[in-house]
Amino acid sequence: MEGTATLKTEPTRRVTVGRWSAELLPRQPYEARYTADRALLGFAFDSQKGVHAYAGDRIRPFRATPNGLAYVPEGCDVYSRSPAGGEYLAVKGFDLDEAVDVPFSDRMDPAAIAAAHAMRGLLLAVPVAEPVRCEALMNVLIERLSCQMQSRQSSRGGARWMTAQRRQRVDEIIEARLDRMLTVQDLADELGLSAGFFSRTFRQATGRSPHAYILDRRIARARALIAAGAEDLSAVALVSGFSSHAHLTTVLRQKLGVSPSALRANLFRGGL
Template sequence: MGVKEQRQPLRQGLPKRRAADVGHCAAELLPRSPYDVRYTPDAAVIGFAFEGQTGVHAFATDRRAEFRAKPNGLAYVPRGCDVYSQSLHGGEYLRIVVCHGQEDAGLSERRFSDIIDSTAIRAAQNLRAILLAGNPIDLLNLEHWLDALIDRATHAVRRNESEPRIGSWMTTRRLKEVDELIDARLDDKLTVQELATAVGLSTGFFSRAFKASVGKAPYEYIIDRRISRARTLLEIGTAELSDIALASGFTSHAHMTATFRSRLGVTPSHIRREFV
């Protein structure tokens, strides 16, 4: 169903394929890895970026342009739209291929990206947890959250256009500076005030603008970055879980495990076993 993309692996150990089909669509969780793809989907494709990405892309043209995708951004490509996309690092990405009958029920004929929608974020996080947990998959639960994400893709553009544009204060440059500071200080104590000061905004205004821009409060976003680093360390090495926890900004192995269970629905040990 849909189109297959070829992503080059970021590491030697490869996880099990995290994908499932149910009824009217197919879901796949793509790992963070470099990719260089060109395809024309024969069905509508909904995407959700768990992490920010940078690279080069082109849609329905050979004219390529640099892009910087927001984390927690909802995207959509209609069937028949020629796509080229390339990234040296990539980012964890949820891809939903929608059958013809479902896409005709209200999805746009125009592509879009970087739509921030709180309900879509919740649906994508639940879908990720289902796919990470693996077999046996609760198909009814999977279908519920797939329908929720498709519904948000149907309505996200209109809602996004009608909301205040406070998120526009978080420019690409500011988001890049925030990401760089978080990555540099992830294993250290970092405050929202420091992030706000780094981009020249007050703490309160920064928090509101940041959430409007990426769909999550700064604190929640930092936790996501900690989880992302811990997952990378779990997948590429054999360090002790306690050491990985501290290197990722968690206070202890137990703290990291509790956060993984809460956010991903699986433990760090489960993630590591996927790469053994």
Template sequence: MSHHNRLKPQRPTESVRRIEAGPWAVELLPAAAYSTHYVAAQSAIGFAFDSQRGLHAIGSDRVQPFAARPNSLAFVPAGCDVLSESPEGGEYLRLMRIDGTPLVGDRAFNNRIDRQAINLAQTMRGALLQARVDDDWEAWAHALAERANRSEIPAAPLQGSITNRRMRLLDEFIDAGLESTLTVKAMADLLGLSEGYFMRAFKQATGKSPHSYLVDRRLARARAMLLDSTARLSEIANSCGFSSQAHMTSAFRQRLGTSPAELRRT
């Protein structure tokens, strides 16, 4: 049910909203009529927010009616022949890896109801509609991928994965590369862990996601530079790894309740 290569919509609609974060691409497809037929070049996870009706043939030559349940999870493996069309469509979230790593799974499915997947998809939809500094796309994407492949979820809590020595190594790595784009994959590779395992272990060890921890480190460096240097705000934002001065200002207001300029004045 991964679809929405939208052709000839019958009414004006919003554009597709898309964000790329680390190895992930996330798209929010607005409700619209669609008709598509393709062979999936890569595996994809889908989430239908609305009920949908139409015709489809997923990995089969047989075209048959379908009725997608609202708030349901779907998966289409790479190489799957997909034909799908609906006169109304429905709002739909699509998640893909863009680093060449295939999503786990070799069988297409849809209409899976999973409470955690619902919460994750709703969170991601809200963030696509209104972004915030605290948006943790990589963590959300990994978690939703695990819900689509439940066998990847560990049965027991993780123990001892992020030791004090490993945390010091991570801090040194983060501080050395803070002005650049630091990915979860790079941090996980540093410790020889998979991305999903690293993210769970990091949260257990620190109480924060890697993304939230990075924002805190960037803010700490920015605060020090504001107080100890005369560098322009745009230079500080660049040195601390913020995408722009506006991004840094937004982070200050959301996390600290003040702006960089106000902090420097006081």
């Protein structure tokens, strides 16, 4: 993929329905310091690392879990910096019956995961489709956030075993072999585990099966290459681990609701 155009990221996608608003932030390096003027619900699509600080606490390293739900209360001081960033959904404008003052992240919630991925598909459409559907999905996310606040259950043993260091190792293996055949057994072998134990612990820690997570990473690479200006979509498909341009097109339509050519056209005419 040498000789492509100057690196360009996808635009931020936004939708507002009544008092609620949602933004889909692209994967890119960032540094941010702000005081939250409203409570914020966040959802990290990607594994992400950097440093952050909340409510005046000292700056600490962090590694966000993919498909993790997060919360920042109103009035909370936030500093965050990441050299690579990660695709992120932010929802604002909501009220909670029992809001808490302590921020949190990396909460695994299957219903929230499904809603966030569906919301991403709507935001990638141009123009943004179905405001009522957007509102329904934001409502699901807010309800799941409220349930997470009320939950006092501790993490299961498998999720605790999949530490940040082990997740990083899994990410490194996947990125290095994304353009080739990659099985769950391959990943389990790298960590010295059985495929069954690895699959269970990985799902508990990330909210996704290994197969679904690998597909997410293939889609993310294809989108990054398209955003960087790659013109040969067949080459993009192969470098991203898809068997053909047709395979890539089918997957993007199924998962994001948009074809590769439409995604590129939306990006280079300014997106939303």
